[in-house]
Ligand SMILES: NC(=O)c1ccc[n+]([C@@H]2O[C@H](COP(=O)([O-])OP(=O)(O)OC[C@H]3O[C@@H](n4cnc5c(N)ncnc54)[C@H](O)[C@@H]3O)[C@@H](O)[C@H]2O)c1
């Protein structure tokens with residue numbers, strides 16, 4: 001589902017980073033501020049991981065508002081008073097495998113310059129799924145309790161924690177003058193189930209009292225114990241908190257006037273003596289093997305614990321080491337959360353629906369009897385394709401095991417009803433939306449509807465693609481608008497977009513449209529009467545003809561009709577025409593075949609001609625103005641870190657530059673990575689402009705953003 005970062009262009013990466021920042025911010029708000037997440041933690045973690053991968057591959061694209069820089073969620077909108085933390089409350093870095101734990105320990109050693117055989121001890125304890133809370137004691141008296149918020153500013157929950165029996169109001173004599181205890185407020189599983197049952201009963205009773213119909217689907221229950229704990233603590237009215245059975249565990253500290261000991265274990269032991277509950281599974285180990293053994297032990301104990309945990313937290317034991325290691329971005333270098341794998345659950349596969357995508361791909365989607373996995377109700381799973389269904393041997397009615405892993409959509413991992421003798425599920429050989437034949441190309445797993453532009457599923461999605469950012473880029477057409485106009489019969493083909501001006505009054509009559517919005521939409525359409533030819537070609541949504549391919553084709557042939565002509569001739573068996581196409585770097589037989597197929601279909605040709613009756617793309621010329629390096633000679637030297645030399649050269653060529661191997665008076669720009677030697681020296685002697693890899697990436701990103709192609 002996700003593309004390897006190495007296959008992404010700068011523009012694609014920037015785009016995806018933007019989408020991730022938005023999505024993660026939304027889920028942070030739902031989770032931290034509203035206590036009602038819409039996705040599972042595993043899904044959320046997968047988004048965060050993807051963001052980290054992209055940021056690593058494209059360090060110069062890291063956004064100002066990057067999720068990797070943020071902790072939790074700002075509390076500005078909270079009705080509770082705000083508390084500024086004297087010492088920031090942090091998050092934890094995650095690991096999902098033993099290798100990642102080993103890498104972390106090795107990094108710690110390298111950072112501290114500790115030889116292999118020097119001792120390095122750690123602590124390990126379960127990572128409880130609650131919400132962090134900071135408790136400030138002055139002269140042994142609890143003066144303030146605060147949530148984490150965004151790490152800098154949290155919410156004041158002092159009156160609320162007064163109702164949590166695990167939290168002492170007063171510490172024994174002799175404790176440091178100032179001591180902030182940090183830990184988790186949580187709710188046990190049984191209490192969580194009771195609370196949800198009570199919320200349901202209260203709602204039923206309230207409806208009865210008012211003589212209203214009772215709709216259980218409308219009752220707001222908590223998704224999981226963590227949200228229940230957060231929602232119960234963060235109450236303006238502390239008497240609500242009093243009715244909720246909350247608990248607390250200490251695992252760290254913030255601002256303190258004195259530290260009682262020299263290791264993590266010493267301080268945790270002091271906290272225990274002062275009357276704070278700590279994890280019963282807390283241990284100290286001497287090695288990474290010890291950590292992993294503890295991870296296994298805690299994993300085995302997990303199902304029987306009265307509370308939910310989602311991993312094991314490791315910390316470097318020596319406090320002087322912690323001090324030296326410090327923090328990166330939003331988490332300490334000296335701690336790590338080793339997460340448990342995704343959760344699984346059993347349910348019934350009730351039906352297999354087939355969805356049809358823009359390119360006609362038939363995707364089977366499993367509809368499930370709703371089941372709770374990792375705190376979220378799951379009703380759909382992806383079944384990927386025909387082969388996957390065959391592999392699992394699933395049919396509607398089967399009991400299946402599903403898993404929510406790093407993937408965004410849950411998957412079936414096992415079929416419990418498997419019997420070899422049954423008739424297998426019959427994967428459709430016709431499109432469920434338009435009835436056209438559905439076939440898999442040789443060597444391909446995906447089955448596709450051959451209906452092309454007559455298939456309504458493909459048509460609405462193609463329309464969306466046609467107006468999308470990278471294609472014609474016409475503002476104002478959301479999925480809903482397209483679906484609505486399509487249903488009304490106003491968008492029989494993409495060309496009809498350009499005829500919408502005749503429907504001005506019809507659009508105005510629809511709900512939600514005003515003069516101004518209609519005018520904006522129509523103006524955006526008029527603005528594209530002379531579209532960029534490469535965008536127009538890409539907008540047709542022909543298989544294998546992506547943005548780059550469309551541009552490459554037009555750079556070489558300049559006119560769409562030339563491309564169509566070559567494709568049709570190639571399709572008719574003219575090898576010379578096929579050869580002209582494949583002579584272009586990056587254009588292979590699959591592109592030629594896809595183009596040929598497209599322009600072979602009479603209905604596609606009709607649609608295409610209809611489009612050309614509405615728009616006139618100017619002759620395509622490589623835009624020299626917008627590319628700062630067009631026509632120039634670029635030399636790469638030294639080590640490139642985010643891409644291969646080949647990719648760098650391809651980028652240069654794409655921007656209309658010539659990539660040369662040696663520096664001469666004709667060289668315009670030298671891109672020098674670490675280890676650059678004689679070429680760099682020569683360039684400097686000749687007064688040639690020199691940039692590093694990051695500088696080059698900026699040039700590329702700017703050209704891609706501004707090139708308008
Ligand atoms: N489902 C969603 O939409 C959604 C949205 C946002 C966040 N989340 C989830 O929230 C978490 C991310 O939030 P986060 O930044 O708070 O990170 P985190 O919860 O993974 O880790 C940091 C926190 O762990 C807590 N913790 C628990 N046991 C601990 C221990 N023994 N020692 C030290 N700390 C311990 C601390 O309070 C600390 O603040 C992830 O699990 C993520 O999946 C989910």
Ligand SMILES: [Zn+2]
Nearest residue numbers: 431434449455
């Ligand atoms: Zn179809």
